[in-house]
Amino acid sequence: MLGITVADTLYFRALNELGAGRMGVIGNLYSPLVLLMGFLFLDESLGAAQWLGFFLVGLGVLLVGRPPREWRTHPRHALRGVLTGMLAIALMAVAIVMVKRTLETQPLLWITLLRLAGAVAGLALLAALPAMRASFKFDAQAVPWPRLLVAALFGQGLSMVMWLGGYKYTSASVAAILNESASVFLVVLAALWLREPLGRRAYAGVMLTFTGIVCMLLGRAPP
Template identity: 75%
Template sequence: MASAATWAVGVILARQLGAHIPPLALALLKNGMVLMVLLPLALLLHGHAWPTMAAAQWAWVLLSGVLGIAVADTLYFRALNELGAGRMGVIGNLYSPSVLLLGYVFLGERLGGWQWLGFALVALGVLLVARPPSQWRTQPRHGVRGVLIGMLSIALMAIAIVMVKQPLEQHSLIWITVLRLLGAVAGLAVLSRLPALRSLVTFDASQVPWPRLWVAALLGQGVSMLLWLGGYKYTSASIAAILNESASVFLVMLGAWWLREPVGRRAWAGVVLTFTGIACMLSGRVTL
């Protein structure tokens, strides 16, 4: 729950920073800032001893960072700029059903009838915001494209967390976080060098509110990521994903209050449906 709250604040700050920094550059800056803080902390806490993992696990954790942070965060910020925090918050509720399905297939977590009903309700809630009424539209007017980009980013986040579930259970939380960040920063650096994407990392540094960026990075990215991965370390992937859905409540409310984003009845209906679905998911038990 604490991860959801800090993440929601970070998203709101990122939404405001999007006016000054393009999505790819924002993702690179935020993750680089967090890595600058967490890597020395990990070395200090663990006596400068790197984790002892098989080469395959190292590769798996680093790839999780590339997919789940480098690619997914860049797509997420792009969708956030197009849709706004409230709508993107509801679309983000696709995350827990995605983790439930992947956990079922790859981790052996079994779902009950109530949880499958919850899956359907969450999916219906997301569909309610896929074609919003005219007063809901934001600039630029690429609602459908924004929804598709947002859904792809959520799917990649779900895949990445399932990839790293077993290493998380076996190794230090802070080291797994640092290794994912290393993969993320490396992946973002490669993306930023592609000719087609170079324009997405160009910005005027003098126009950037750096104090706000540091808060967004350390709170919404660093602290939230540690708490988020901690949830997956100490409970099942399915339960952790469901509890993370409380972030959408924070996003819708903060988007309306902080950013003055209009939120219509269809949005609230989507929120009610998705959280009814979450309640159904929690009413059943996950078995292994």
């Protein structure tokens, strides 16, 4: 309920307020927050090679990210959007750190199912509120149901199994840093499948990110 129902709702709200560009920057708070909470509550730490990987991945993501047109606009409620986005990212980080030890000892598919069930239950409670009912009105004929169902299966169901599996089989700090590479994979897939151009800056960012991933995978955290 905390990591999906509340956090995702706040995230989409902030996305409407700020646009994709600014939310992409705010999203970079996720891995530092997991690093900090992993150190405070899970006794985790990174080795030298993993710290190098952290900085390489971060630099690569910055190079790949291009300021889109949304950056040229001035949101009407910029401060509210920034605070909402930061709270959303913080709740995501808190939620995954809370279940890290449970993930290590319980079946992965069971935890994923329980997480999704909690999210659905939380959304059902939100939908029951009178103030929220207006937000659930939509034109069913205009919704591309097959595409949404396939996207939900692969982009939410299977990817969540893999995402939680990363936190189950490695430290929360390492998994959070590797998650930062998502934007780089997006650029690579867009270049391969959509034939979008991959400029020098993006190419350099991709190379730095993958180099950082190698450092993260090969490095070992100190005992």
